[in-house]
Amino acid sequence: SPRTVLISGCSSGIGLELAVHLAHDPKQRYQVVATMRDLRKKEMLEAAAGDALGKTLTLAQLDVCNDESVAQCLSGIQGGEVDVLVNNAGVGLVGPLEGLSIDTMKNIFDTNFLGAIRLVKAVLPGMKKRRQGHIVVVSSVMGLQGVIFNEVYSASKFAVEGFFESLAIQLLQFNIFISLVEPGPVVTDFEGKLMAQVATAEFPGTDPETLSYFRDFYLPASRELFRSVGQNPKDVAQAIAKVIGSTRPPLRKQTNLRYLTLAALKAVDPSGSLYVRTAHSLLFRWPRLLHLSLRCLACGCLPARVEP
Ligand code: NAD
Known part of the structure; x- marks a missing residue:
């Protein structure tokens, strides 16, 4: 029988693409519960789901920041059993620290971190009882x-x-797998929402030098990165689907090869300086070369050499 897959944050982006991809699985291995905080935003998903809607894909309301919403969503699932949980809902935050409120920061943690934990707490007892399950985290x-x-x-x-x-260590005892999927930039509403926020934000209390590093160095480089090496959410969804379909799912999966080398810099130099200095140089010394460097670091033609 098909595995029940619960996905958070399906009104747009990676969550939407993943829900649609799994619902159209040629072998019909999945029954997808595509959830979103605000069901008034369901049109895009419904349109993309097409004839899978009401068959291999159903919609449900779920705010990952709200305990009641989580409980209600789980109680609406037939048999209450979730075989695969995909923690996808997430929000971004950019800008100089001095200009961001603690409440704003709390919301990021409440969504990205505690939001995933709320769902895990809800599905884990059932998975443990059945001694099977897969928890995927974007x-x-x-x-x-x-x-x-x-x-x-x-x-x-x-x-x-x-x-x-x-958690993965304990869950091996219960035959439950965990997979962390780690995309680089993905071209979704995510970046647009952030750019809209920073366009009007004033970041009160931030000194002009820091503000200039943010507006004149970081923002152009970030835009360029999304433009040059940003992935399509469909490709990320496909990578996640592969992880879900695998018999021995990996703990970690990076979806953008260009970022493998940057992450490896930390392993190469346990002191951490190599990564920090490389990231610094890429932004402040070779800003125009940032996206090119990422390509070349990935293919190996540009060694990650930095001055001490
Ligand atoms: P997106 O903004 O299109 O999707 C995020 C979804 O989460 C939205 O549908 C949003 O409504 C939903 N969401 C936010 N708060 C929620 C809440 N409290 N309850 C339920 N849903 C909520 O962006 P995306 O790129 O598809 O992001 C999906 C995931 O991918 C996020 O976890 C994000 O951190 C991660 N990610 C994105 C990128 C990128 O560059 N876009 C890169 C790496 C990782």
Whole structure:
């Protein structure tokens, strides 16, 4: 019988593409419960789901920040059994730290970190009882390496990585797998929402030098990265589907080969300096070369050499 897959954050982006991809599985291996915080935003998903709607794909309301919503969503699932949980819902945050409120930061952690945990707590007892299950988490390369002006977002994904790596050890005893999927930039609403926020944000209390690093260095480089090496959400969905379909799912899966080398810099130099200095040089010394360097680091033609 098909495996029940519950996905959070399906009104757009990676979640939407994954829900549609799994619902159209040629072998009909999945019964997809595509959830979203606000069901008024269901049109895009419904249109993309086509004839799978009401058959291999059903819609449900789910706000990962709300305990009641989580409980209600789970109680609406036939048999209450979730075989595969995909923690996809997430929000970004960029900007100079001095200009961001603690409440804004709390919301990032509540969604990206605690939101995933709320769902895990809800599905885990059933998975343990059945001694099977798969928990997939859409993390990020920023869960592996810190990125300038993304401190809080990156920290929320590091938290996710630490939490799920720890949990994976216990869950092996129950035949339950965990997979952290780590995309680089993906061309979805995610970036647009962030850019809209920073366009009007004033970041009060931030000194002009820091603001200039953010607006004149970081933002153009970030736009260029999305443009040059940004992945299509369909490709990311396909990579996640492969992880879900695998008999021995990996703990980690990066979807963009260009980022493998950058992440590896941390392993090569345990002191951490190599990664920090390379990231610094790529932004402040060779800004025009940033996307090119990523390509070349990935193919190996540009060695990651930095001055001490
Ligand atoms: P997106 O903005 O299109 O999708 C995120 C979804 O999460 C949206 O549908 C949003 O409504 C939903 N969401 C936010 N708060 C929620 C809540 N409280 N309850 C339920 N749903 C909520 O962007 P995306 O790129 O598809 O992002 C999906 C995941 O991928 C996120 O976890 C994000 O951190 C991660 N990611 C994105 C990128 C990128 O560059 N786009 C890169 C790496 C990782």
